[in-house]
Amino acid sequence: MVLHLSTFHLEGGAGVAATRLHRALVKAGIESEMLVPSSLLEEDNVTSLAENKWDSRVAWGRFVAERLYFLPQEKDKSIRFAFSPAEVGADVSQHPLVERANIIHLHWINFGFLSINSLSKLFSLGKPVVWTLHDMWTFTGGCHYSRGCNHYLNHCCYCPFLAKPDQYDISFSQFEFKKDLYDQTRLALISPSLWLDKTVKTAALTKHLHSLNIPNCIDTAIFKPLNTAEIRAKLQLPANKRFILFVGANTQDPRKGFNFFREAMALLRKDFDDLEVLILGKARAIAFDEFPVPVHYLGKITRTEDLINAYNAVDLIVVPSLEDNLPNTIMEAMACAIPAVGFATGGIPEMIDHQVNGYVSENRSAASLAEGISWIIQNNSNGDLSSNAREKVLNTYSEHIIAEKYRILYQSMLNE
Structure with missing residues (x-):
């Protein structure tokens, strides 16, 4: 079974892309489940961590705590959501779906869903991990798009997103944490675009990891020409x-x-x-x-x-x-x-x-x-x-084309 982990279900570009892939896999006969912090829409094979109002408040609290941690460090409010420190997150390593999964498939997991520590606990399980990148965060010290900064090519520090950039600022420490994290498990990084895949292959954190390009998919029976x-x-x-x-x-x-x-x-x-x-x-x-x-x-x-x-x-x-x-x-x-x-x-x-x-x-x-x-x-x-x-x-970008590419990838990782 493949388990997709995503901060969002049907909200935002990354959440929509993750859900579309999950649905395409189900249509292709691949056992696929999705785990999200909370969801406003019930859907088969999509499970929310928030099973009641209290759980929803806890999920919201993690988001608030994550942002409050970064607030005194941000350069200005224009980059408030452009940098994720990944200090706060849920521990899902013992969740029944995680325990049952053969493949862990990560998507966009910030805003209080998974922290660096959460990822470390997941990776320590020893299960193959596929990570579809929806921006640059996986290989930077915290920014989602670098806005021209190329520190990630060597080592993040003196981060232009921070109020007080320093040699050992939080971008440096997050970079170090990720370096240790990526050595823990079998990991495949998937970039929807060739541009991002090329960047992954040059970034200091990821250039030694298995990476390839597989686009997002779309249901062309729904998105079609009308009068x-x-x-x-x-x-x-x-x-x-x-x-x-x-x-x-x-x-x-x-x-x-x-x-x-x-x-x-x-x-x-x-x-x-x-x-x-x-x-x-x-x-x-x-x-x-x-x-x-x-x-x-x-x-x-x-x-x-x-x-x-x-x-x-x-x-x-x-x-x-x-x-x-x-x-x-x-x-x-x-x-x-x-x-x-x-x-x-x-x-x-x-x-x-x-x-x-x-x-x-x-x-x-x-x-x-x-x-x-x-x-x-x-x-x-x-x-x-x-x-x-x-x-x-x-x-x-048709569903069956992309689902087959992922089927081949999953099988190759399970066969290793």
């Missing part, structure tokens, strides 16, 4: 406009590149008088003040059906992330036959085949982003880009 006119009518959107989609978990997060998107739309306004944007995610109303084109804000969407409708209401999606692994948003949009525009960073160029199913823009260039949007508008009148986008997902 655009019907969806727009349902969402009360004008039928005669060109719609561009921006999806950000938080539009205020600089890593999501919302300001580049805004600037690109300002550049395009003079060439197209029928552009409007659809925006999903957490945002403050002030973010759309004086936006260069009309905005339709749908807020944070949690229902899959609503998300699929949003994709099918637009002409293209723009993902101007400044750092990213293998964004679910691009995969979801392309599965719905929606071309994508994104910066040449992280795993984005692996998903978007330039001028085949979308457009890869020069990193951090609003002008290049605008050029990409314009190119898709002018070159997708026959729907070829849309068809190619759907085809890319079917051939690369």
Whole structure:
């Protein structure tokens, strides 16, 4: 049995990706279970540590304790959730599912779910461990994305995320703890993107470990093209406009590149008088003040059906992330036959085949982003880009393809 450990069930990109893999494995006939701190939705083969209100409060308390530990050390509030010290976590090593598991499969496990000490107890069980990386935390001294810092290539210290960087700061100590931890068990590191896999192979903590690239997966029977006119009518959107989609978990997060998107739309306004944007995610109303084109804000969407409708209401999606692994948003949009525009960073160029199913823009260039949007508008009148986008997902990210890759990996680790 494979047991997936994830901080989130169906929340956040990492939680969604973990759950999709778990479901794909079950469909493929692989015995798969999932253990999460708490869940708002009951699902077969998904177990929550929080079985009652008290347990939920304890889980929340671990999250609060983790953040309070880091609070006096953070440089400023902009990086509050960009660094995880992994000081507080639950001990799941004696949980019945852990005891029954043949393979422990880790995903994103921060925010008070598993600490370094929790991981050490898990690793000491001697069971094979697969770890799907959803960001850079596994091989850094605590940051989830390094924002240009390359200390992880040698040894983390003088961390730019901290208020008082020092040779022996908490990034140094976490780095040391991880170095000892990774020598304890059979460990395979899986990167959804080739970019992250290449980084794993150069990072000081992980370059000697078994690592490979296996993308995330998606259910292409659910995420599929629908009738655009019907969806727009349902969402009360004008039928005669060109719609561009921006999806950000938080539009205020600089890593999501919302300001580049805004600037690109300002550049395009003079060439197209029928552009409007659809925006999903957490945002403050002030973010759309004086936006260069009309905005339709749908807020944070949690229902899959609503998300699929949003994709099918637009002409293209723009993902101007400044750092990213293998964004679910691009995969979801392309599965719905929606071309994508994104910066040449992280795993984005692996998903978007330039001028085949979308457009890869020069990193951090609003002008290049605008050029990409314009190119898709002018070159997708026959729907070829849309068809190619759907085809890319079917051939690369379908559930059965990814489940089989993991089946081979699990078997090889059990045979060692």
